[in-house]
Amino acid sequence: MIMIDWSGYIGLILQGALVTLQLTVMGCALAVVAAFAAGLGRVSRFMAIRMLATTYIEFFRGTSIFVQLFWAYFVLPFAGITLSPMQAGVLALGLNVGAYGAEVVRGAIKAIGREQREACVALNLTRRQAMRHVILPQALPLMLPTFGNNAIELLKGTAVVSLISLNDMTFQAQVVRAQTGSTLIPFVTILVLYFAMAWVISRGMRWLEHRVTRGLDGVRA
Amino acid sequence: MEWDWDFVWQIMPTLLQGFKITILATILGAAVALVIGLVFAVLRMTAPRPIARVTGFIVEFIRGTPLLVQLYFLFFVLPDIGIRLPALVAGVIGLGIHYGTYISEVYRGGIENVPRGQWEAAKATNLTTRQAWIHVILPQAIPPMIPALANYIIAMFKETPLLSAITVLELMNQAKSIANSNYRYIEPMTLVGVFFLVISLISVFFLRKLEARYSRVDER
Structure with a gap:
């Protein structure tokens, strides 16, 4: 058997890792925006906004990232919207995970006790002020652990963009497999890299949680 | 390009065929997941410490990596060591193991929630x-x-x-092949x-009913 020069192939996979990272970061950014918009929409006092948010959430939770990605990439062009694989990927990942995040936002807001709301009314705060200064600061720490899990789900979801030929880590592993005929090394390498990224996310979220709960000690019994 | 109902009726039988495989994969995958989940849960709860810890790590690893890559692993790597699985079997095992790790946590939580008393x-x-x-x-x-x-089975x-x-010919794959051979993506996708x-x-809808029915158990 001929020795294969692995350094070049590892380089390919690391290039893919950068694409995966990019997708994860941009997808998460979009997901956070979508989650807060739809989560706050769900608790809005206007029925139209509540319905719009509910429709968005049910629609994106009803199908998988894969189906949504293919739809965005292959069907939207017929409506005159042509997206690059990267744009389609960020859009599908962000909106899909955002829909799950919206339920987290809503749940956390609902979990803040009635007395907090009543205190806001007593202090004559507007709804906006109450949300901004009283409810959300307390709800945020409740959201973070689940947001961490959602971010890991998003990271795992990025693998499907390889199926619309975006050269992420999974795609590059397939390239290496095609060129070397070796299967074990590329796939084990990327599994370990994905796991390492997931570990970084979960550690990062724990750190963030620690930071935002600091100073809230004793606020809630 | 416009939506074409004739084309929809024309491709429906092929899609339904794919849908059958989708349902089959879901049922078999769920069965595997329920069993594997139990194995993981029991190992983590009752096995000697080192085995429990190794199982814990395996569960975390599977949960932290994409299902797609795990499927590739089963489908491309295993044949190299002499285990050649049909695509559907590899798929069912992949789904079962992946969701088994989530389900094992459900079992664990459920059992640990029974009061010590x-x-x-x-x-x-x-x-x-x-x-x-x-009893x-x-x-x-x-x-x-x-x-x-x-919830996990729906997921x-x-x-x-x-x-x-x-290469499992389930719904998505049938739709893709229809789209590629007719150059029409709107309808199949x-x-x-x-x-x-x-x-x-x-x-x-049924999940909500289940939740309404079984969450009452807590409030004895």
Whole structure:
């Protein structure tokens, strides 16, 4: 058997890792925006906004990232919207995970006790002020652990963009497999890299949680 | 390009054929996941410390990596060491192991939520361990698990399109091949979305009912 020069192939996979990272970061950014918009929409006092948010959430939770990605990439062009694989990927990942995040936002807001709301009314705060200064600061720490899990789900979801030929880590592993005929090394390498990224996310979220709960000690019994 | 109903009726039989495989994969995957989940849960809860820790790491690893890559692993790597699985079998095993790790947490949570006093009471009334499990612990542990288990099975159903990447001819794959041979993407891709959306919405409706029925168990 001929020795294969692995350094070049590892380089390919690391290039893919950068694409995966990019997708994860941009997808998460979009997901956070979508989650807060739809989560706050769900608790809005206007029925139209509540319905719009509910429709968005049910629609994106009803199908998988894969189906949504293919739809965005292959069907939207017929409506005159042509997206690059990267744009389609960020859009599908962000909106899909955002829909799950919206339920987290809503749940956390609902979990803040009635007395907090009543205190806001007593202090004559507007709804906006109450949300901004009283409810959300307390709800945020409740959201973070689940947001961490959602971010890991998003990271795992990025693998499907390889199926619309975006050269992420999974795609590059397939390239290496095609060129070397070796299967074990590329796939084990990327599994370990994905796991390492997931570990970084979960550690990062724990750190963030620690930071935002600091100073809230004793606020809630 | 416009939506074409004639084309929709023309491709419907092929899509339904794919949909059957999707359902089959979901049912088999769920069966594997329920069993593997139990194995993981039991190993983590009752095995000697080192084995429990290794199992814990394996569960974390599987949960931290994409299902698609795990499917590739089963489909491309295993044949190199002499295990050649048909695509559907590899897919079902992949789905089963991946969701088994989530389900093992449900089992664990359900069993650990049974109050200690129930174990002590079982011991006090001189039940054997086996009797305690069958007559005291499991009847209390299982009902609260049901909505969570159903939730993961619905999630697994939604992920079955990934099996198309390892050549299983399920719904997504049929839609892709129709799209590629007719150069029409709107109808097949949209129909796949509609199929999944409809089934998911129906199952969410039943899930709510399950939750309403079984969450009462907590409030004794």
